[in-house]
Amino acid sequence: MKRKSALQRQPIVDQVTGVVTEVDGQALLSSAELADGAVIARGELAIRYGITYLGKPHLSIVPDLVVADYGELLKGEAAWEFLMTSAHLYPRADVCGLRNDGVDDMVAVKQLDFDYPYDIFVYRRLEDEQPFAALAALIDADSESYPERLLSRLPRFDSVSSWRRNA
Numbered sequence: 674m675k676r677k678s679a680l681q682r683q684p685i686v687d688q689v690t691g692v693v694t695e696v697d698g699q700a701l702l703s704s705a706e707l708a709d710g711a712v713i714a715r716g717e718l719a720i721r722y723g724i725t726y727l728g729k730p731h732l733s734i735v736p737d738l739v740v741a742d743y744g745e746l747l748k749g750e751a752a753w754e755f756l757m758t759s760a761h762l763y764p765r766a767d768v769c770g771l772r773n774d775g776v777d778d779m780v781a782v783k784q785l786d787f788d789y790p791y792d793i794f795v796y797r798r799l800e801d802e803q804p805f806a807a808l809a810a811l812i813d814a815d816s817e818s819y820p821e822r823l824l825s826r827l828p829r830f831d832s833v834s835s836w837r838r839n840a
Contacts (some may be wrong), residue, residue, distance in 0.1 A: 682737040682769060683748040686799060687720040687820040693795055693806055696833055699840075700795065700806035704813050709833045713806060719799050720808075720823055723773050723792035724756070724785045733792040734778055734785070738769040760787065775803060793827050810836050 694701050696710035706712055723733030739752040742765040747755050760766065764783035772778050773792055794804035811819065811829040830836040 681748065683752075684721050684735050684737040684770060685749055685753040685822075686796075687823055688799075689718050689720055689819060689823065690716065691718060693718065693808070695806075697837070697840075699809035701833070701836070702795065702808050702811050702813075702827070704815070704818065707812060707833055714795070714797060719796040719801070720820075721794045721796065721804070722753075722822070722826060723794060723807075724768070724787065725789040725791065726780065727784050727786040730786075730789055733773045734768060734770045734780060735773075735794065736768045736770045740767040740769070742766045756782070756787075760785075771802060773804075773807070791826050793823070809840075812836060 691702050691704050692706050692715045693713045694703065694707040694710040695713050696707060700713060701707060701710070721735045723735050726732040736752055736756060737748065739747040739755055741747065741755065742763050756768070760782045764781065766782045767779050768782060768785065769779045793808040795806050795808055796804050808827055811827045812833055813829065814831045816824055816829060830839065
């Protein structure tokens with residue numbers, strides 16, 4: 674009998690080109706430098722999404738493998754699609770990944786809060802396991818160069834002043 678090879682874990686990732694600036698203690702993503710803060714990083718950046726734990730909004734997990742309760746193993750985009758569209762049908766499915774505190778974890782879908790705002794983490798390289806910042810907002814009048822998943826999860830403002838008014 675042929676053995677299945679081990680499935681590599683793979684988080685979903687969106688790549689963007691931009692600048693991460695710290696303003697008022699928050700990390701903001703933009704396409705150009707913001708005059709109001711200190712640049713943390715610039716260039717090609719990797720974005721990953723942390724789903725918050727139910728009742729524990731200070732913890733989130735970046736999924737890199739889903740073990741559906743019917744036995745299927747899902748990674749990358751397939752895992753994300755399952756979590757966004759079908760997870761409520763399989764509450765006993767397990768989600769594996771790294772938590773925002775760096776702990777490798779496995780949690781049942783029913784212990785995640787899909788209605789709470791997701792953490793948006795930014796990494797310098799695709800292979801990095803730890804983010805260097807959690808993004809608070811996107812500051813850019815033009816959103817065409819950003820992936821739809823990022824735009825649907827990260828608050829967007831035209832300027833730092835409009836972000837400050839709404840923060």
